[in-house]
Amino acid sequence: MRSQVQEIDRFLEELYLKFGLDFRGYSKPSLYRRVSRFLSENKLSSDPAAWIEVFEKDGFLDRFLQQVTVNYSEMFRDPKFYSAITKDIIPYLATFPSVRIWVPGCAAGEEAYSFAIMLKEAGIYHKCTIYATDIDPHCLQMARKAIYPLDMLRTYSRNYLLAGGKEDFSTYYTANYGYAQFDKSLSERIIFASHNLVSESAFNSFQLISCRNVLIYFGRELQEMVLDNFNRNIEGSGYLCLGSRETIQFSGIKNQYKQISDQKIYKKIYL
Ligand SMILES: C[S@@+](CC[C@H](N)C(=O)[O-])C[C@H]1O[C@@H](n2cnc3c(N)ncnc32)[C@H](O)[C@@H]1O
Numbered sequence: 001m002r003s004q005v006q007e008i009d010r011f012l013e014e015l016y017l018k019f020g021l022d023f024r025g026y027s028k029p030s031l032y033r034r035v036s037r038f039l040s041e042n043k044l045s046s047d048p049a050a051w052i053e054v055f056e057k058d059g060f061l062d063r064f065l066q067q068v069t070v071n072y073s074e075m076f077r078d079p080k081f082y083s084a085i086t087k088d089i090i091p092y093l094a095t096f097p098s099v100r101i102w103v104p105g106c107a108a109g110e111e112a113y114s115f116a117i118m119l120k121e122a123g124i125y126h127k128c129t130i131y132a133t134d135i136d137p138h139c140l141q142m143a144r145k146a147i148y149p150l151d152m153l154r155t156y157s158r159n160y161l162l163a164g165g166k167e168d169f170s171t172y173y174t175a176n177y178g179y180a181q182f183d184k185s186l187s188e189r190i191i192f193a194s195h196n197l198v199s200e201s202a203f204n205s206f207q208l209i210s211c212r213n214v215l216i217y218f219g220r221e222l223q224e225m226v227l228d229n230f231n232r233n234i235e236g237s238g239y240l241c242l243g244s245r246e247t248i249q250f251s252g253i254k255n256q257y258k259q260i261s262d263q264k265i266y267k268k269i270y271l
Contacts, residue, residue: 007046008035014048015064018055022198023068025222034068041067065136070217073107074152075114076159077212078244082118083164084261089239090122093207099128102206102233104197105214106132109143109190110156114163115210116186121166125189131204133195143192146182148173153180197226202233209234212264213243220250227251231268240266 009024012035016022023031042063044050054060076082093099103112112132119125134140148156157169173180197214209230215223223246230240231253240248240257242264248254257266 066138071107073110075110075156076163079159079162081263084263100206101130101208103132104211130190135196207238210241215246
């Protein structure tokens with residue numbers, strides 16, 4: 001009898017062959033747990049013929065992405081990270097006539113809107129473009145709407161204050177029927193788009209790439225490939241930001257960057 005791990009590997013292989021959706025390089029233990037839950041919730045047996053039937057149903061891929069990727073995020077998640085951005089990076093960004101920022105793995109837009117608020121408060125948002133991308137179309141749909149459950153707002157506004165936010169946080173949204181609708185002016189300079197870090201390379205040259213709490217779900221080899229792609233798309237002297245449990249230390253790009261704060265903020269250096 002096939003073990004469950006073999007069954008999941010086979011399922012991931014089929015997913016790749018049929019849709020080009022490649023989860024094979026993700027970090028295994030947590031991916032296996034989530035795929036296994038997806039298989040049992042969708043009553044998928046170990047028989048590949050049954051998978052094909054489900055693969056062909058409308059919405060299968062979106063449902064799979066929604067259930068298998070981890071989408072948790074917060075506005076101003078890790079407030080110290082955002083105060084470090086204000087102190088160390090915004091003065092650098094302010095020197096450019098136009099600023100390009102990429103936020104890959106943006107989930108439902110929480111991180112992109114946090115940047116928008118900080119850049120606005122620093123008076124430079126009008127000359128910035130934030131490319132906020134994710135693999136999950138459901139997340140992107142939510143991100144474009146900029147609507148968040150009201151019960152998350154207590155956390156967001158506490159984070160905002162700890163990050164050094166200058167305004168009354170409630171000026172950025174209107175509360176309505178259990179939801180907070182964020183101000184349309186915040187999304188003016190954000191482009192939300194679908195992008196898969198595993199199979200698509202980047203498309204621009206950025207002064208800042210902030211990819212936080214995404215690489216942690218990837219295996220080493222995949223992290224190395226994605227970091228190399230980031231490196232090729234960060235301008236000389238630009239910045240790379242990662243999540244608190246992520247690092248470039250093991251990677252081939254480590255000698256081209258200097259960590260500039262106790263947050264995972266790396267500055268590209270000329271060699
Ligand atoms: C835990 S969330 C991180 C959200 C935000 N960056 C933060 O730090 O709060 C991880 C996000 O990465 C996205 N993701 C996972 N695999 C991806 C891939 N191959 N390409 C692009 N995004 C991916 C998921 O859909 C999810 O929205």
